[in-house]
Amino acid sequence: MSHFLADDGEKILVYISGEGSPVVMLHGWSASHRDWSPFLAQLNPHHRILRWDARGHGGHALATDTPPTVQRMARDLQNLFDHCHLTDVTVVGHSMGALTLWQYIQDFGTTRLGKVCFIDQSPKLLTDDSWRHGIYGDFDRQASEAFLTRLNEDFPEAVLRLAAFGRNARAKEKYQANAPGWQKSRDQLGSLDAAPLITCWRSLTEADYRGVLEQIAIPAMLVYGAESNFYPIDTAHYVASRLPNAALHIYEGADHSPHLWQRERFARDLMAFIAA
Numbered sequence: 001m002s003h004f005l006a007d008d009g010e011k012i013l014v015y016i017s018g019e020g021s022p023v024v025m026l027h028g029w030s031a032s033h034r035d036w037s038p039f040l041a042q043l044n045p046h047h048r049i050l051r052w053d054a055r056g057h058g059g060h061a062l063a064t065d066t067p068p069t070v071q072r073m074a075r076d077l078q079n080l081f082d083h084c085h086l087t088d089v090t091v092v093g094h095s096m097g098a099l100t101l102w103q104y105i106q107d108f109g110t111t112r113l114g115k116v117c118f119i120d121q122s123p124k125l126l127t128d129d130s131w132r133h134g135i136y137g138d139f140d141r142q143a144s145e146a147f148l149t150r151l152n153e154d155f156p157e158a159v160l161r162l163a164a165f166g167r168n169a170r171a172k173e174k175y176q177a178n179a180p181g182w183q184k185s186r187d188q189l190g191s192l193d194a195a196p197l198i199t200c201w202r203s204l205t206e207a208d209y210r211g212v213l214e215q216i217a218i219p220a221m222l223v224y225g226a227e228s229n230f231y232p233i234d235t236a237h238y239v240a241s242r243l244p245n246a247a248l249h250i251y252e253g254a255d256h257s258p259h260l261w262q263r264e265r266f267a268r269d270l271m272a273f274i275a276a
Contacts, residue, residue: 004083006055006076010064014080015051018044021114021274022089024080025051026097028257029204030159030189030197032058035094038260042267047090047274052080054100056196068196069203070096074103087112090274094119094259096200102209110218115274117221120228120256122235123209133235136166144205151198156189166229168255213242220246221273223266225254247273 003013015033017040025036033051043049053060055076056068066072077100081089091113093101098121105113126144127134150158160182164175175182220243224236233250240248249269251258259266 004080006079008064008066008072010055010062010066010076011060012055012076012080013053013058013060014084016048018047018049020045020047022084022086023047023049023270023274024077024086024089024091025049026077026091026093026100027051027054027057028095028097029201030057030192031095035257035260038263039267039270042264043271046271050080050084050086052076054096056193056200059192061193062196067203068200070099070103070200070207071107071203073100073200074107077101077104078108081112088114090115090117092117092119092270093121095121095256096204099204099207099209102212103207105216106209106212110216113218115219115221116216117223117270117273118239119223119259120225120231121239122231123213123239124207125205133231133238135230137232137234148198148202151194151201155192155194155198156186159189160186163229163256167232168227168229170227171229171255210242213239214244217244219273219276221270222246222248223258223269224248224250225256225258225261226250226252227255228258229256231256 001013001015003011006012027033027035032053036051040049054073056062089112091101098118101116102123122134124131125134127138127140160175164171222236222240236248240246251262254261
């Protein structure tokens with residue numbers, strides 16, 4: 001474990017392992033660096049892996065008053081690159097991590113990036129009459145405000161219900177049966193400070209990166225779950241069609257975390273993508 005100080009003085013924890021070309025892995029909202037642990041055995045012999053706990057995440061109390069927005073996290077990523085002297089880096093972003101990476105590209109470009117990987121994310125979360133590729137294909141501003149209210153009332157249950165009552169029938173069944181994995185997630189979410197995560201969520205829902213996609217000329221790997229809790233397959237094809245140099249992988253039977261459902265395949269796909 002290591003850390004760096006962002007340019008506002010916030011301490012960001014980073015877990016570094018392995019040797020070789022650098023790969024930075026950005027986790028999803030309310031998650032932590034631990035999401036990437038299952039891949040270390042395969043990746044470490046070939047790559048230097050950097051996994052952070054994003055600002056406001058991982059159970060770490062904030063030391064500054066800076067809100068943990070997606071814009072701030074993108075700047076944190078630039079600070080990480082500076083601190084570790086990273087260039088020609090591969091960055092992998094799942095969910096919120098993908099949004100952070102799109103924000104980074106919007107703000108700083110792709111000069112320091114070699115390749116990018118986006119996992120199961122839409123460039124615009126909220127839907128409207130002209131945009132159906134966001135959450136559920138039908139999650140407008142009114143639904144988002146109602147969700148924010150639920151987050152403030154009962155953060156763990158609101159997060160679990162967002163995943164359970166989406167597009168994945170298996171998730172709904174497991175939630176209603178209170179399967180052990182769901183209870184474990186409930187306990188873990190209950191241990192977190194909800195306030196910064198709610199602030200972060202609001203910034204994610206206000207973002208729109210559709211215009212950024214066509215600016216990404218470097219190689220991009222896309223991984224989507226065929227049974228994503230949140231996004232129809234059309235979202236994956238939309239993103240792929242807007243990226244000039246993209247390879248799309250649809251993982252059958254997988255939900256919003258396709259890399260965790262098919263771990264060995266993801267590790268193989270990622271290493272082949274970097275090596276190509």
